[in-house]
Amino acid sequence: MTIGVVGAGQLGRMLALAGYPLGLDFLFLDKEARTPAAQLAPSLTGEFTDARLLAQLAERSEVITFDWENVSVAALEKLRGARIAPPLAALATAQDRLEEKRLFEKLGIATTRCAAADSLEDLHDAARSIGLPGMLKTRRMGYDGKGQVAIRTAGQLEAAWQQLQGAPLLYEELVPFDYEVSVIGARSTRGQIAIYPLNRNQHVDGILRLTRAPWREPRLQAAAARALRKVLQHFEYAGVLTIEFFVRRGRLIANEMAPRVHNSGHWTIEGAVTSQFENHLRAILGWPLGDTRALGHSAMLNLIGVMPDRHALLGVPGLFLHDYGKSPRPGRKLGHCTVVETTALARDKRAAKLAKVIESRKIRS
Amino acid sequence: MTIGVVGAGQLGRMLALAGYPLGLDFLFLDKEARTPAAQLAPSLTGEFTDARLLAQLAERSEVITFDWENVSVAALEKLRGARIAPPLAALATAQDRLEEKRLFEKLGIATTRCAAADSLEDLHDAARSIGLPGMLKTRRMGYDGKGQVAIRTAGQLEAAWQQLQGAPLLYEELVPFDYEVSVIGARSTRGQIAIYPLNRNQHVDGILRLTRAPWREPRLQAAAARALRKVLQHFEYAGVLTIEFFVRRGRLIANEMAPRVHNSGHWTIEGAVTSQFENHLRAILGWPLGDTRALGHSAMLNLIGVMPDRHALLGVPGLFLHDYGKSPRPGRKLGHCTVVETTALARDKRAAKLAKVIESRKIRS
Numbered sequence: 001m002t003i004g005v006v007g008a009g010q011l012g013r014m015l016a017l018a019g020y021p022l023g024l025d026f027l028f029l030d031k032e033a034r035t036p037a038a039q040l041a042p043s044l045t046g047e048f049t050d051a052r053l054l055a056q057l058a059e060r061s062e063v064i065t066f067d068w069e070n071v072s073v074a075a076l077e078k079l080r081g082a083r084i085a086p087p088l089a090a091l092a093t094a095q096d097r098l099e100e101k102r103l104f105e106k107l108g109i110a111t112t113r114c115a116a117a118d119s120l121e122d123l124h125d126a127a128r129s130i131g132l133p134g135m136l137k138t139r140r141m142g143y144d145g146k147g148q149v150a151i152r153t154a155g156q157l158e159a160a161w162q163q164l165q166g167a168p169l170l171y172e173e174l175v176p177f178d179y180e181v182s183v184i185g186a187r188s189t190r191g192q193i194a195i196y197p198l199n200r201n202q203h204v205d206g207i208l209r210l211t212r213a214p215w216r217e218p219r220l221q222a223a224a225a226r227a228l229r230k231v232l233q234h235f236e237y238a239g240v241l242t243i244e245f246f247v248r249r250g251r252l253i254a255n256e257m258a259p260r261v262h263n264s265g266h267w268t269i270e271g272a273v274t275s276q277f278e279n280h281l282r283a284i285l286g287w288p289l290g291d292t293r294a295l296g297h298s299a300m301l302n303l304i305g306v307m308p309d310r311h312a313l314l315g316v317p318g319l320f321l322h323d324y325g326k327s328p329r330p331g332r333k334l335g336h337c338t339v340v341e342t343t344a345l346a347r348d349k350r351a352a353k354l355a356k357v358i359e360s361r362k363i364r365s
Numbered sequence: 366m367t368i369g370v371v372g373a374g375q376l377g378r379m380l381a382l383a384g385y386p387l388g389l390d391f392l393f394l395d396k397e398a399r400t401p402a403a404q405l406a407p408s409l410t411g412e413f414t415d416a417r418l419l420a421q422l423a424e425r426s427e428v429i430t431f432d433w434e435n436v437s438v439a440a441l442e443k444l445r446g447a448r449i450a451p452p453l454a455a456l457a458t459a460q461d462r463l464e465e466k467r468l469f470e471k472l473g474i475a476t477t478r479c480a481a482a483d484s485l486e487d488l489h490d491a492a493r494s495i496g497l498p499g500m501l502k503t504r505r506m507g508y509d510g511k512g513q514v515a516i517r518t519a520g521q522l523e524a525a526w527q528q529l530q531g532a533p534l535l536y537e538e539l540v541p542f543d544y545e546v547s548v549i550g551a552r553s554t555r556g557q558i559a560i561y562p563l564n565r566n567q568h569v570d571g572i573l574r575l576t577r578a579p580w581r582e583p584r585l586q587a588a589a590a591r592a593l594r595k596v597l598q599h600f601e602y603a604g605v606l607t608i609e610f611f612v613r614r615g616r617l618i619a620n621e622m623a624p625r626v627h628n629s630g631h632w633t634i635e636g637a638v639t640s641q642f643e644n645h646l647r648a649i650l651g652w653p654l655g656d657t658r659a660l661g662h663s664a665m666l667n668l669i670g671v672m673p674d675r676h677a678l679l680g681v682p683g684l685f686l687h688d689y690g691k692s693p694r695p696g697r698k699l700g701h702c703t704v705v706e707t708t709a710l711a712r713d714k715r716a717a718k719l720a721k722v723i724e725s726r727k728i729r730s
Contacts, residue, residue: 039385321387322386
């Protein structure tokens, strides 16, 4: 049984690594021929909108999924008869920050205030009604902090507009949050739902650096699970879904959703009974979902830009390395590593120490 | 960095699954084109003795290893300049049951008494001096109980001889053992050694059915580790090595060794900090070895002949499935599954229950 995957990055690669032991085959589609997933599965090379390649992917696959949320909804919609999961409606919503916020509001999930900014005049109006400081963001194609400008004063509105104009934009309140968390869960085609413990995430320059999980705040966990469940049920979702939240004064404010496996869930490979990757596959195939329980206290650190020395990393007791097979480039996610400890305190100490090892042992590879 | 692997069965497949996260590439060589490993890595198709293909494998690989102990030592010896691990001397010894026993004796490792049986007369002599009952075995190419005949009475000697003659044979005492265990460990090219907790193994019709680990018998664990260490050091070994023992009245009697990752070590994928597959790769590359500590109490059950119903299997909480992607055939190892419990008692209960699920839910796939 073959799973077709649009996008062949590290998420696709880890999907395949989780799926082979289940007896699944994989076929990827990506713009590039040399991708993290193509190293270990057959791959079609061409545009994500190439109707002929998409038809071929559908023909050869039991179900089509995606490892990136910016794939073309319009192109996938044209695939008549193909099973696609997660649902395209969820993908379309996640692709538009404004639609996403409107959905959160509709479902009663607290989120940031925002307004479309289709003109400089709109932007001024939005800043007046929502207040400053705020963020001007592209509505579409944003990830890892790309397509965003922070605005502190009214005087900065025009420069921000000049920088991003051309794409549909929105203005959003800047929430002075205490920290960030995310919740990840799966819903199967048969309606079964399984939700992982909460992740606490730290970003640097808009890129995730560190996730610690489980982040034990029972009230937040319950609130996050409630929100996730609402979105899963709204879409009659199939697969893994992630929602990222700001935490402010002990309350959750939904920031964005990702209709896929998520960087903040990589700890589940070693730190939970069943990984997010395996549960995504079980969910889209209608198989029983696996146990989402944590096996200890995990810290996941991204390896960004250059790979640390492999000997140094593998010499760290109990460190799990995940190298995505990518060539180094500033700001690029090349891999991640995870440690699992028996207490949250031990986990936090190791995460701090490990961050130093990663910083100090960088080599050009 | 590419690892060349001679043989592309499930052991090679699981080596690749463990090696991709370390940033490694794989290239396999196998007689068959459709193999468990070829599903997820490039593969050369041809005889294991094909000098041209072996040269190509060596050319494209940092180091050559093997996933089957019956590959041709002579063919690999001709590969000048290629790094091969484990060492061919260990492979050659493991390929000949008599050499193997002689090595155990030389290293002071208790083993079964045996003698070469190059003629029917030799066989009668051996049975007289070693005693009855005994086993007539081929010296080479035996696995999963193949190439063996049990002999109870002197009257059965000639029929056994007729059945196996043509290949070099040996006669061996039949040890009335209490149970079977195996020990698995790795030695790296830099001399580091790491040894896993003991496995208790149950065979049916010569094929491994169930492994439970750790099998906590501190005296046996220490004796097994001592024996393994002797063999690792004797060969200045690199990679994972396994020794299988009979246990009789609390003492170990070495039965055979395998210069490779081993079916009785599959539980280490989920049940130990670092799997035997990852440690084999670390060892042959001279990287620091990973922690061999058990994470709980594991039971590994082989899936033989036909695959059980996938829904039924995946519906078992905390069950880890490993499907090798092979077509069903009586007696064929198609996959395995592992459960990890917090106590040995819970593990044993689950293993018994799981064996029933596997038996009852067989479907033709």
